[in-house]
Amino acid sequence: MPNISRILGIARRALQAHQSAMNVASNNIANVNTEGYSRRRIELSAGRSIATPQGVLGSGVNIQGIERIRSSFIDQQLLNERPNFYQYEFKSTALNFIEDIFGEPSDFGLTRNMEDFFDSFHDLANDPESATARILVREKAVNLKNGFKRINRQLTDYRQQLNTELGQKVKEVNRLTTQIANLNEKIVNKEVGGDSANDLRDKRSLLLDKLSKLVDVKTIENASGGINVIVGGRHLVVDTQAQELALSVESATAIGPKVVFKNGGQVAGITNGSIKGILDIRDTQVADYLDQLDKLAVNIAQKINTIHSTGYNLDGITGTDLFDANVTGAADFELNPAIIADANLIAASDALNEPGNNNIALSLANLQGSLVMNDGDFTFSDFYNSLISSIGSQAQGSNFFRDSFAITVEKLEYNRESVSGVSLDEEMVNLIEAQQAFTAAARIVTTVDEMMQTILNMV
Numbered sequence: 386m387p388n389i390s391r392i393l394g395i396a397r398r399a400l401q402a403h404q405s406a407m408n409v410a411s412n413n414i415a416n417v418n419t420e421g422y423s424r425r426r427i428e429l430s431a432g433r434s435i436a437t438p439q440g441v442l443g444s445g446v447n448i449q450g451i452e453r454i455r456s457s458f459i460d461q462q463l464l465n466e467r468p469n470f471y472q473y474e475f476k477s478t479a480l481n482f483i484e485d486i487f488g489e490p491s492d493f494g495l496t497r498n499m500e501d502f503f504d505s506f507h508d509l510a511n512d513p514e515s516a517t518a519r520i521l522v523r524e525k526a527v528n529l530k531n532g533f534k535r536i537n538r539q540l541t542d543y544r545q546q547l548n549t550e551l552g553q554k555v556k557e558v559n560r561l562t563t564q565i566a567n568l569n570e571k572i573v574n575k576e577v578g579g580d581s582a583n584d585l586r587d588k589r590s591l592l593l594d595k596l597s598k599l600v601d602v603k604t605i606e607n608a609s610g611g612i613n614v615i616v617g618g619r620h621l622v623v624d625t626q627a628q629e630l631a632l633s634v635e636s637a638t639a640i641g642p643k644v645v646f647k648n649g650g651q652v653a654g655i656t657n658g659s660i661k662g663i664l665d666i667r668d669t670q671v672a673d674y675l676d677q678l679d680k681l682a683v684n685i686a687q688k689i690n691t692i693h694s695t696g697y698n699l700d701g702i703t704g705t706d707l708f709d710a711n712v713t714g715a716a717d718f719e720l721n722p723a724i725i726a727d728a729n730l731i732a733a734s735d736a737l738n739e740p741g742n743n744n745i746a747l748s749l750a751n752l753q754g755s756l757v758m759n760d761g762d763f764t765f766s767d768f769y770n771s772l773i774s775s776i777g778s779q780a781q782g783s784n785f786f787r788d789s790f791a792i793t794v795e796k797l798e799y800n801r802e803s804v805s806g807v808s809l810d811e812e813m814v815n816l817i818e819a820q821q822a823f824t825a826a827a828r829i830v831t832t833v834d835e836m837m838q839t840i841l842n843m844v
Contacts, residue, residue: 389840392833395432395445399826402429402446406819409451413807414816421591423805424812425583426452453583459801460590464604466797467597468657470790475662477787479547480670480780486539489773496773498532499685499765501525503753510746513733514699523720523728526707530718533682537715540675547667548641552632554599554660555644558621559629561596562614565589566627569611573625576610601657617653619646641667670779677772679714681758685765686712688757689749696732696745703737705730 409427416422428451432444488494505525509518568589575582589612596602596614603615607624614622621628630653632642644653644660655661686708693707709719724730734742758768 389833389836391435391442391444392829395443396826396829396833398432398445398447399829400823402427402448403819403823403826405448405451407816407823410812410816410819413812414809417807417809417812421587421594422807423453423455423583423587423590424807426454428452451581451583453586454805455586455590456801456804459797459804460593461604463794463797463801464593464597464602466790466793467594468599468601468661470787470794471598471659472657472662472665473783473787473790475659476666476783477780479662479666480776480783482543483540483670483674484776484780486536486543487773487776495529495532495536495769496766498525498529499753499769502529503750506746506750509731509733510743510750513743513746514740516699516729519728519731519733522731523724526720526724529685530720533678533715533718536678537675540671540678541716544641544667544671544675547663547671551641551644551660551663551667554663555630555632558596558599558616558660559627561592561599562616562621562627562629565592565596565612565614566622566625568592569622570625573609573611582610597658599658599660600655601661617644617646617655619651619653640672670776674772674776675715677768679716681765681769681772682715682718683712684758686718688752692745692748692752693732695735697734697737697739697742698730698732699740700729701737702730703732705732707731 406427406429409425413424428449430447430449432447434441435444489496491497502522502525505518505522509515509522512518568585572582572585572589575585593602593604593614596616600616605613605615607613609624611624612622613620613624616630619628621630629647631645631647633645633650634642644655644664645651646653655664690706690708690710694704697703698705705723706721707724709717709721712718721730733746734740735744735748736742753766754764756762756764758765763771
């Protein structure tokens with residue numbers, strides 16, 4: 386009964402194939418919400434043909450393997466575009482936060498502090514012999530000092546926060562690259578032995594997705610199944626070996642640590658991702674804002690002192706600075722301790738023994754509208770407003786790029802999901818088809834059994 390045995394062999398392979406197909410469909414359905422999972426597809430092929438006296442007959446079905454459905458082109462596009470989005474997402478969030486630090490326009494921002502300060506000299510000019518007007522000048526000067534110091538402190542604290550976050554993200558990069566290297570080893574060992582490493586490949590792809598949020602990523606897959614990962618222009622993963630990034634502080638006066646390759650200390654040329662966003666905000670934006678704030682503070686202190694020190698107070702004393710003579714920036718913007726102790730030292734007159742003279746008070750009040758910043762191009766308010774406008778413009782630019790790249794990444798992720806994602810409707814169809822094929826194959830076995838019983842009864 387060789388022909389009957391051949392039919393049983395065909396039925397057996399069919400049962401195995403369609404049972405495997407049901408397993409694949411069931412596994413896809415079970416992982417419909419699993420992060421990073423790529424749907425599987427069973428690959429079936431016709432068995433080899435066999436020549437018989439009756440002609441060439443088939444030998445059933447063979448399982449070629451379980452394919453992981455993935456588009457390497459879309460994956461690479463996402464690795465290219467995702468870092469752009471996360472760089473500008475970070476910048477957008479950071480610049481919006483910095484806008485909140487300056488808090489303009491508001492009744493409590495530095496703009497109002499400057500206006501109130503210079504307005505207080507108008508009040509003093511209207512009543513140059515008033516002790517109350519002098520106390521008001523001192524009060525508004527203290528408010529101005531506090532305004533400068535608040536912004537400086539919050540920007541400096543934020544810069545330190547950026548340094549802390551940078552360290553955390555560098556550690557995350559090292560963790561991800563180490564895991565990728567370990568998965569490379571497992572994948573190569575499995576596939577060399579002829580086994581499927583689809584689950585491991587999914588895990589590795591998910592790690593690459595996470596890595597691309599932090600830095601620019603380039604990958605090269607070798608013939609054995611491992612991948613090399615290039616970050617910042619240098620290999621961080623080569624087969625089963627992972628290099629590390631580190632933080633390096635060049636000097637005590639440095640803005641913050643640089644990201645370097647731990648092996649050799651070369652600065653990592655990171656061009657994208659949230660780490661690039663942190664570096665740009667810390668080294669460019671925050672550094673520039675602090676510098677501009679320092680220039681404003683120094684110029685106000687110097688210009689005020691230059692005029693005030695030539696004036697006379699009610700006691701005929703001259704040569705007194707209103708602000709500390711050693712102001713170097715917003716951090717040490719302080720009033721003259723003598724003025725803090727005695728507001729009557731504030732001068733209003735430009736002549737001795739003329740207490741009703743208000744020329745110094747008027748000159749100080751008129752500084753508000755004088756072109757004294759940037760070699761006579763800006764008033765104090767213009768200079769500060771240009772800084773606020775610059776922050777707003779940069780925030781808008783980052784928001785624009787963030788939204789643009791978000792659309793690109795969203796489209797690519799949709800395309801990848803349409804290729805690699807699990808469709809419940811499709812999998813249910815596959816499951817029903819496999820179940821029906823399995824039932825039909827089982828029916829073959831039943832039929833062959835009946836045939837054998839008939840033949841045996843004939844003996």
